[in-house]
Amino acid sequence: MSQRWFRLFFFLMLGLHTAQAQTATDTLRLLVPDRVWDGEQMHTGWVVAVQGHLIVYAGPKAGFSATAFGKAPLQTISLAGKTLLPGLIEGHSHLLLHPYNEVSWNEQVLEESAAERIARAVNHARATLMAGITTVRDLGTEGANYDDVGLKQAIDKSVIPGPRMLVATKAIVATGSYGPKSKSADVDYPKGAAEADGEEGLTKEIRSQIGKGADVIKLYGDYYWGVGRTARPTFTQEELTTAVAVASSAGRPVVVHAVTPEAMRRATLAGVATIEHGDEGDLATFQLMQQKGVAYCPTLAASESIAHYRGWKKGQEPEPASITKKRQSFAAALQSGVGIVFGGDVGVFAHGSNVQELLLMAEYGMPIPQVLKAATAGNADWLQLPNLGRIQAGKWADIIAVSGNPLENLQALCQVQLVMKNGVRYK
Numbered sequence: 001m002s003q004r005w006f007r008l009f010f011f012l013m014l015g016l017h018t019a020q021a022q023t024a025t026d027t028l029r030l031l032v033p034d035r036v037w038d039g040e041q042m043h044t045g046w047v048v049a050v051q052g053h054l055i056v057y058a059g060p061k062a063g064f065s066a067t068a069f070g071k072a073p074l075q076t077i078s079l080a081g082k083t084l085l086p087g088l089i090e091g092h093s094h095l096l097l098h099p100y101n102e103v104s105w106n107e108q109v110l111e112e113s114a115a116e117r118i119a120r121a122v123n124h125a126r127a128t129l130m131a132g133i134t135t136v137r138d139l140g141t142e143g144a145n146y147d148d149v150g151l152k153q154a155i156d157k158s159v160i161p162g163p164r165m166l167v168a169t170k171a172i173v174a175t176g177s178y179g180p181k182s183k184s185a186d187v188d189y190p191k192g193a194a195e196a197d198g199e200e201g202l203t204k205e206i207r208s209q210i211g212k213g214a215d216v217i218k219l220y221g222d223y224y225w226g227v228g229r230t231a232r233p234t235f236t237q238e239e240l241t242t243a244v245a246v247a248s249s250a251g252r253p254v255v256v257h258a259v260t261p262e263a264m265r266r267a268t269l270a271g272v273a274t275i276e277h278g279d280e281g282d283l284a285t286f287q288l289m290q291q292k293g294v295a296y297c298p299t300l301a302a303s304e305s306i307a308h309y310r311g312w313k314k315g316q317e318p319e320p321a322s323i324t325k326k327r328q329s330f331a332a333a334l335q336s337g338v339g340i341v342f343g344g345d346v347g348v349f350a351h352g353s354n355v356q357e358l359l360l361m362a363e364y365g366m367p368i369p370q371v372l373k374a375a376t377a378g379n380a381d382w383l384q385l386p387n388l389g390r391i392q393a394g395k396w397a398d399i400i401a402v403s404g405n406p407l408e409n410l411q412a413l414c415q416v417q418l419v420m421k422n423g424v425r426y427k
Contacts, residue, residue: 026051026052026072026073027051027072027073027074027075028049028050028051028056028066028069028072028073028074028075029049029050029051029075029076029077030047030048030049030064030066030074030075030076030077031047031048031049031050031077031079031084031399031401032047032061032076032077032078032079032080033046033047033048033079033080033082033083033084033401034079034080034081034082034083034405035083035084035405036048036058036083036084036085036391037083037084037085037086037372037376037391037406037407038058038086038377038390038391038392039085039086039373039376039377039380039389039390039391039392040373040376040377040390041369042083042405042407045060045061045062046058046059046060046061046084047059047060047061047064048084048391048399049064049069050397050399050420050423051069051072051423052397052423053396053397053422053423053424054393054394054395054396054397054423055391055392055393055394055395055396055397055399056069056393057393058391058392058393077418079401079417079418081403081404082401082402082403082404082417082418083401083402083404083405083406083412084391084399084400084401085132085372085376085391085399085400085401085402085406086376086377086380086388086389086390086391086395086398086399086400087132087133087134087135087388087398087399087400087419087420087421088132088133088134088135088342088354088355088375088376088400088413089133089134089135089136089137089342089375089376089379089380089383089385089388089389090128090133090135090136090137090163090342090343090344090346090354090379091137091274091297091341091342091343091379091382091383092137092139092276092297092299092341092343092344092345092346093128093136093137093138093139093343093344093345093346093347093351093354094138094139094140094141094142094345094346094347094348095121095124095125095128095136095138095148095151095162095165095347095351096117096118096120096121096124096138096141096142096144096147096148096151096347097142097347097348098120098124098347098350098351099305099347099348099349099350100305100306100309100348101305101308101309105142105179105180105192106179106180108142108143109142109143109179109180109190109192110143110180110189110190114144114145114147117144117147118144118147118150118151121147121151122151122154122160122162123351124347124351124352125151125155125160125161125162125163125351126160126161126162127350127351127352128162128163128346128351128352128354129161129162129163129419129421129426130352130416130419130426130427131352131353131354131355131416132355132400132402132413132416132419133163133354134163134164134388134398134400134419134421135163135164135165135166135379135383135385135388135398136163136164136165136166137165137166137168137216137255137343137383138152138165138166138167138168139168139171139216139218139255139276140168140169140170140171140192140193140218141169141170141171142171142192142193142347143190143191143192143193145169145170146169146170146212146213148165148167148168148169149167149169149212149213149214151165151167152165152167152213161426163421164388164398164421164422165215166215166216166383167213167214167215167216168209168214168215168216168217168218168255169209169212169213169214170193170194170209171192171193171194171218171219171220171257172193172194172195172196172202172205172206172209172217172218172219172220172243173191173193173194173195173196173219173220173223173234174195174196174197174220174223174234174235174239175195175196175197176195176225177220177223177225177234178191178192178193178195178220178223179191179192180192193220194209197239198239199238199239199242202239202242202243202246203242203246206243206246206247206252207246207250210247210250210252214252215252216252216253216254216255216273217243217247217252217253217254217255218254218255218256218257219235219240219243219254219255219256219257220234220235220256220257221233221234221235221240221256221257221258221263221264221266221267221275222234222257222258222259222260222262222263223257231259231260231263231279231280232260233260233262233263233266234263235266236266237266237269237270240256240266240267240269240270240272241269241270241271243270244270244271244272248271253272253273253274253384254270254271254272254273255272255273255274255275255276255297256270256272256274256275256276257276257277258275258276258277258278259277259278259279259280260280261280261281261282261284261285264278264281264285264289265285265288267294268285268288268289268292268294269292271292271294272294273294273295273382274294274295274296274297274341274382275289275294275295275296275297276297276299276343276345277297277298277299277302277303277345278296278298278329278333279303279322279325279326279329280325280329281296281329281332281333282329282332283332283335283336286332286333286335286336286338287336287338289336289338290336290337290338290339293339294338294339295338295339295340295341295382296333296338296339296340296341297340297341297342297343298326298329298330298333298340298343298361299343299344299345299357300326300330300344300357300360300361300364301344301345301346301348301349301353301356301357301360302344302345302346302348302349303322303323303326304323304360305348305349306322306348307319307320307322307323327364330361330364330365330366331364331365334365334366339378339382340361340366340370340374340378341374341378341379341382341383342357342358342361342371342374342375342378342379343357343379344356344357355413355414358371358372358374358375358410358413359410359411359413361374362410368406368407368410369407371410372406372407376389376390377389377390396422396423397420397421397422397423398420398421398422399418399420400416400418400419400420401416401417401418402414402415402416402417403415403417
């Protein structure tokens with residue numbers, strides 16, 4: 001080939017590559033469903049336009065004009081019979097764990113290699129995304145050190161498919177409170193979280209985790225280390241207050257595992273962002289949380305899963321006392337008006353079945369519109385994700401489509417037909 005023809009061929013190929021890149025970036029994709037849940041309410045007759053990674057139009061079909069976006073090529077995606085929603089936001093996950101009826105928590109922490117746990121997490125991330133969960137708050141690696149940071153980076157770089165991640169890295173526990181524990185006082189096992197105590201110890205650990213990539217700091221405000229292995233508070237009021245001050249100065253929210261009213265009270269007074277589990281929460285405690293602007297993540301699906309693993313057959317046998325108490329706690333939370341975060345503690349149960357938490361929230365008495373909001377706009381607000389959780393012009397294009405109308409039948413959320421994250425279509 002002559003030099004002249006080579007140059008011509010080169011520029012032709014460069015132009016073709018540029019045109020393809022422009023098409024990928026500039027194509028206007030028009031989604032035409034039966035209805036749209038915008039994060040707070042349902043609309044019929046709406047369409048949604050996506051260009052690049054952004055939603056550029058969301059509103060009545062009659063109000064959409066492709067010419068308003070210049071000469072961008074238009075691709076219409078028909079979604080007859082389907083509902084569009086913002087990508088769901090999971091508030092409590094553990095991508096580096098898998099269901100405890102497969103392998104116990106102790107065995108996962110002590111016996112599974114880092115390579116195995118990461119390999120499993122890759123599959124968990126994919127299953128989560130395909131289920132319509134486009135963002136997760138991952139609250140502790142449970143013995144896998146900082147591997148959640150690397151998993152997040154691999155997803156962000158498109159090495160593997162998965163949800164957008166907010167990571168807590170190792171989580172923090174009071175010395176002596178957490179497992180795995182040996183039957184011999186002479187033997188120390190590796191722990192499923194970082195041990196730290198007092199102002200100096202907590203400050204150092206929190207800053208270390210932030211330096212390693214933590215988006216959020218998680219502490220265990222109580223644990224099963226009381227007489228007879230009952231739940232008892234771990235950190236003092238002063239320790240929790242110090243933790244919040246240190247994390248807040250670096251712009252990181254603090255979340256606290258707490259099942260007892262006393263641990264929940266201490267965490268609330270310390271100014272944490274959310275409290276996880278709250279199994280024994282009472283009305284007065286939830287009212288205090290509501291007054292202080294602290295949200296509640298109930299993890300109903302984890303509680304029911306653990307009861308199933310212990311032999312309970314739901315619908316065939318009376319529910320165990322732990323589930324009855326959980327129902328009472330959730331009812332008190334609803335009565336108090338406290339903000340409720342969608343988060344099931346997935347990892348205790350199977351990744352990709354996150355929606356089970358939403359179904360239980362409705363079963364336990366939460367109105368379906370509030371359930372849908374909790375998984376979209378509500379979690380976006382509580383988790384400080386201003387670009388997500390709503391189908392609105394200018395927001396990031398995290399969008400899913402499900403068959404049917406989830407306001408009429410919440411089971412529709414189990415029928416995910418389309419998944420788009422940041423404008424990229426995965427399903």
